[in-house]
Amino acid sequence: MEVVKNNIFLPEKGSLYQPFLGRIIEIKSLLGDTKLFKIKFEDEKLNSSFTYNPGQFVELSVIGTGEIPVSISSSPTLSGVIELCVRKVGRTTEALHRLKENSLIGIRGPYGNGFPVKEMKGSNLLLVAGGLGMAPLRSLLKYALDCRKDFKDVILMYGARNPEQILFKDEINKLSSRKDLKILLTVDKAESEAWKGNVGVVTSFFDSIDLDEKETFAVICGPHIMFKFVIQKLLERNFPKEKILISLERRMKCGVGKCGHCNIGEYKYVCIDGPVFNCWDVLDIPEMI
Structure with a gap:
């Protein structure tokens, strides 16, 4: 009916x-x-x-x-x-x-499952976003800032194609004045001299951050081409695999595991087993990224 x-x-x-x-x-x-x-x-x-x-x-x-x-x-x-x-x-x-x-x-x-915010409490947060990947990470960032006492250091690394493609630019500019948040912003190309920030890939920031890897959740969302490079950097720094989280934003349709569009590997569906997976999942199912 x-x-x-x-x-x-x-x-x-x-x-x-x-x-x-x-x-x-x-x-x-x-x-x-x-x-x-x-x-x-x-x-x-x-x-x-x-x-x-x-x-x-x-x-x-x-x-x-x-x-x-x-x-x-x-x-x-x-x-x-x-x-x-x-x-x-x-x-x-x-x-x-x-x-x-x-x-x-x-x-x-x-x-979907979302980020394990209860498990994250009391830890550092390292958010690594690329392009439109800033959209889902904005939810976690704003949550962490609204519940700031629940988390230790919060760092946002965000890379865009050029200065004109920076998502939530006004918000990020306002947040950059906060002393309890570190923002590292970069662009692939800057044709205008007006851009005074960093030029290069987002992974170029990893050598400049000082975090206790064992006490940090690293969260990644962006174009799939960046996943392997970011994960490689995190593993080189000995981040625990279970604390490296990847948000996949692809191929979903029905949202409830019925249509099969987002099937990955043999038994997993992005819409119900994800869209948030940890590094162990990625290593078990290479085609995930």
Whole structure:
């Protein structure tokens, strides 16, 4: 049986694929092809009860167009709304980018395992992001800053293609003044002399950080080409493999392990076994990266 609300057909209540209606209350343009959507659920009870861990994702549906998996970019400490960072790369994301504030969309989830924040408490955090990988790591970063007393040193390494492609640039600039956070920012190329920061790959920072590897969780998210190089650097520094965490943002579709699109190895699915994996998983399943 289908339910109709505001001329939108929804699956029967309790269905695995049932989205909740959400309203876009704010849209912020981050880059030419990337926007940040702030979403509030139409159901007020859901607004107060919806919880998630940093690193989890939701399935966002544009009514009449399609559905996409999107990592949550906000911190669970931000109650009543969620923030989703979406790059325009296909039909559904193009339709989403055409929507205006106050538009209705569908949200189901949260899905995936997320980061083990309870285990991370009392440890250092080293966040290594590349490109759009800053979007899911933003959730963990903002959570760590909101719960700052729960963590030791917090370091963000972030690499972008060029200064114009730095995601959340204004936020990062503001955060750089905090004394309880170290930000190391780099770009691959800087054609303008206005850029006074570092030029080079993000792994060039590893020799300059002073952390107790045994007391540190290293978290990586970005283009797959960077994973092997970052993991290699971390292993050279003797970071424990179980504390090297990789967030995979690829191939997911249904979000619940039914469609098989995100199958990796023999038995694992990114959407239910991940999207966060540790280094042992990567070594066991090389095709993961």
